[in-house]
Amino acid sequence: MTGGGFTANANDFEAKITPIVILSCIMAATGGLMFGYDVGVSGGVTSMGAFLKEFFPEVYIRTVEEKMLESNYCKYDNEKLQLFTSCLFLAGLTATFLASHITRKQGRRATMLIAGFIFIAGVAFNAAAQNLSMLIIGRLLLGSGVGFANQAVPVFLSEIAPSRMRGALNIMFQLNITLGILFANLVNYATNKLSLGLGGLPALFLTLGAFMVVDTPNSLIERGHLEEGKAVLRKIRGIENIEPEFLALVDACTVAKEIKHPFRNILKRRNRPQLLISILLHVFQQFTGINAIMFYGPVLFNTLGFTKDASLYCTVIIGAVNVISTVVSIYSVDRLGRRMLLFEGGIQMFLSQFVIAVIIGIKVRDHYEDLSKGFAVLVVVMVCIFVSAFAWSWGPLTWLIPSEIFPLETRSAGQSIAVSVNLLCTFLIAQAFLSMLCFFKFGIFLFFAGCVLIMSILVLFLLPETKNVSIEEMTEKVWKHHWLWKRFAEDDSVKEEKVVTAD
Numbered sequence: 001m002t003g004g005g006f007t008a009n010a011n012d013f014e015a016k017i018t019p020i021v022i023l024s025c026i027m028a029a030t031g032g033l034m035f036g037y038d039v040g041v042s043g044g045v046t047s048m049g050a051f052l053k054e055f056f057p058e059v060y061i062r063t064v065e066e067k068m069l070e071s072n073y074c075k076y077d078n079e080k081l082q083l084f085t086s087c088l089f090l091a092g093l094t095a096t097f098l099a100s101h102i103t104r105k106q107g108r109r110a111t112m113l114i115a116g117f118i119f120i121a122g123v124a125f126n127a128a129a130q131n132l133s134m135l136i137i138g139r140l141l142l143g144s145g146v147g148f149a150n151q152a153v154p155v156f157l158s159e160i161a162p163s164r165m166r167g168a169l170n171i172m173f174q175l176n177i178t179l180g181i182l183f184a185n186l187v188n189y190a191t192n193k194l195s196l197g198l199g200g201l202p203a204l205f206l207t208l209g210a211f212m213v214v215d216t217p218n219s220l221i222e223r224g225h226l227e228e229g230k231a232v233l234r235k236i237r238g239i240e241n242i243e244p245e246f247l248a249l250v251d252a253c254t255v256a257k258e259i260k261h262p263f264r265n266i267l268k269r270r271n272r273p274q275l276l277i278s279i280l281l282h283v284f285q286q287f288t289g290i291n292a293i294m295f296y297g298p299v300l301f302n303t304l305g306f307t308k309d310a311s312l313y314c315t316v317i318i319g320a321v322n323v324i325s326t327v328v329s330i331y332s333v334d335r336l337g338r339r340m341l342l343f344e345g346g347i348q349m350f351l352s353q354f355v356i357a358v359i360i361g362i363k364v365r366d367h368y369e370d371l372s373k374g375f376a377v378l379v380v381v382m383v384c385i386f387v388s389a390f391a392w393s394w395g396p397l398t399w400l401i402p403s404e405i406f407p408l409e410t411r412s413a414g415q416s417i418a419v420s421v422n423l424l425c426t427f428l429i430a431q432a433f434l435s436m437l438c439f440f441k442f443g444i445f446l447f448f449a450g451c452v453l454i455m456s457i458l459v460l461f462l463l464p465e466t467k468n469v470s471i472e473e474m475t476e477k478v479w480k481h482h483w484l485w486k487r488f489a490e491d492d493s494v495k496e497e498k499v500v501t502a503d
Contacts, residue, residue: 039180
């Protein structure tokens with residue numbers, strides 16, 4: 001089993017960390033702000049009495065007027081309420097396939113710009129919503145924006161960043177997601193009147209950012225703009241000697257142009273390791289249970305007996321922990337590597353969820369709760385430990401790794417599949433969690449803990465280390481040296497040699 005990393009000097013093209021790279025990454029990563037705000041705001045408003053009374057009166061009656069008649073675990077179990085949260089991700093799942101085509105044909109920058117405009121339209125619908133239909137339409141538009149942004153931004157960040165800084169700069173997308181969640185939590189805590197409308201601010205940031213950034217050299221060269229791509233490469237690297245990297249990009253683009261059907265090509269044997277790793281990462285990311293907490297944090301705390309204000313306040317604390325822990329990942333990902341962070345984060349999440357399940361199982365019953373102040377604080381601390389582990393491991397790295405492991409000819413298709421799998425699993429969790437909570441009760445945390453344990457073991461055996469490796473050299477430097485995946489790359493190499501010999 002291969003592990004370890006590669007030194008930047010051995011495998012990195014010469015490059016400086018230029019202001020334009022930093023600025024471009026900051027502006028592009030604002031796509032995560034909108035995604036994070038949508039995640040955070042839905043959890044807050046679904047626990048607010050005024051919002052429930054206007055759009056979900058059945059839930060309002062169960063949680064306020066008939067509070068003691070319904071099981072603590074089941075009072076928020078409502079398909080329409082879950083649909084309000086989950087439909088965003090179903091729309092994103094559909095939009096990402098169109099976004100993949102636009103990302104490849106029109107560039108990463110154009111896709112981000114489209115995402116910004118769609119976000120603005122979705123915010124306008126939600127802010128003006130007078131009924132549930134308008135609310136759902138707004139969420140569907142926001143979901144389409146998520147599909148476009150999540151398709152383009154991680155690829156943009158991975159391509160524009162020097163390989164020795166690729167992990168840190170790519171994680172700025174996840175950092176912006178966490179900032180968006182924290183912003184939403186603060187807004188939810190302060191007022192429920194502006195929660196949906198204030199999403200216009202991150203939408204505006206993304207749109208303006210897309211206007212300001214340059215497209216990546218990879219995208220420009222792929223679309224035939226060689227001189228412009230070379231000029232941008234020289235500008236972002238801050239050096240004159242960019243020929244080695246430029247020639248590597250041209251070679252990669254030549255191969256990419258020969259691929260007429262990238263979604264068909266990605267199923268070829270040599271691309272299966274990258275495809276399987278990407279799918280597994282995104283499936284398991286959602287089955288950590290993180291979005292159950294992010295979507296329904298206030299609802300979950302209400303279920304455990306917290307007051308409305310206390311529930312919202314706890315989500316603000318969790319949001320702050322999420323942001324700080326993501327900064328830890330930015331600092332450590334290119335030093336410690338992807339594998340170590342994923343494995344450590346998995347163990348920490350497993351232990352914290354097990355403790356949460358034990359406390360809730362002992363102290364919370366169907367029609368009453370006996371969660372004293374001490375145990376309530378312990379639950380919040382355990383949730384913070386869980387969120388911190390996710391934020392420096394499975395949160396950012398699930399987006400980073402797929403964006404850096406695919407060759408150029410299948411990168412857009414691979415990212416599209418990865419985003420689609422993520423959004424599909426997110427939709428399933430968002431649509432099913434409140435029903436699962438009603439059915440499993442405290443056992444829901446044991447279910448997620450079991451998933452975390454399985455995925456942590458798989459990381460040890462299946463995931464190679466990718467830190468400090470140029471994305472155009474992944475096959476030679478990574479996949480051909482892994483104990484399992486090398487046979488896929490080697491088999492294709494043998495076939496190509498036979499074809500050349502036959503010719």
